[in-house]
Amino acid sequence: MSGKAPQKSKAQLDAEFSELYRAHLRDVYSYAYYRVGDHHDAEDLTEQTFLQAYRHFERAQRESNGRPLRPWLIRIAHNLAANLYRDRSRKPSWPIDETTMLAAPHTTEQLVEGRDELSRVLDGVRKLPDDRREALIMRFALGMDNREIARALGRSDGATKVLIHRAIKQLEGIVGDPLKDGAPVPLKDGAPVGENSNE
């Protein structure tokens, strides 16, 4: 009666959702893995993210006004990860094991020569406050720009730019200062710890 063709609409949506899945499966999995630091949880998170996304895909398309849906997908994963920690009352099971570094597209030479350096950087990322860590994952693992990250985190473009800048600065300090490295910065979901709270 409404003039819509439900069958056609569903088939089109399915095709478009398949395309979204194909384009962003690796993004969602990478985000999930670096966020939770565990392959099993990352798989669950990725699966749940796409199931949630499928349920709300039509509305998301309608409301996106043609903008890319990757930030929306990552935001779903972000919310699910927060729920996961809340439900289990636990933190990410870092550090990331070596199988991850083998699964990632590093070259063998990079793995051998840069493993220590990369491990220190990853260890530093672990010590960042959640919001900063997530921003860096989105920027460097997923290659998202400031605008996409802002949409995924529900912040303004300007606030996101500042967030990333501070995250990199703080991480540089952690990686470059062995004393800081030896004294883990406490993590607290959603609450800035370290540089932000002290400034």
Added chain:
Amino acid sequence: MNDALPHFEGLLREALAPVEPPEDLILRLEGTLTSITEMAAGELEAWELSAMRDPRNWARPAVAVVAGTAAGTALVLLRARRRAQHSPSGLRGIQRPSFDRSGAERALRDFGRETRKLFGDR
């Protein structure tokens, strides 16, 4: 400090390199997507049974068939692409310059299977 920043960002990019999803996860997710498509086909069949006797309704399922085929094709392409990515030639799916005949045959077989799933095999 500004000189060091690009180097540090490069390190960060390497440390946070994208992680390929495991094969079993991909299979599970594709199974879900396929189920979703099959649900669409089931709905189509139900609609056809009740409406196809009236020629005035024939145009609508024809449109749905085309759309349903598009959905099935998307899944087939997805599988074909994944096979290429996981070929023994490399982890990152190095593109081959020559025509991959077996890959094309597999894709055709997949397409046939998906079509049969979507519209019934008789």
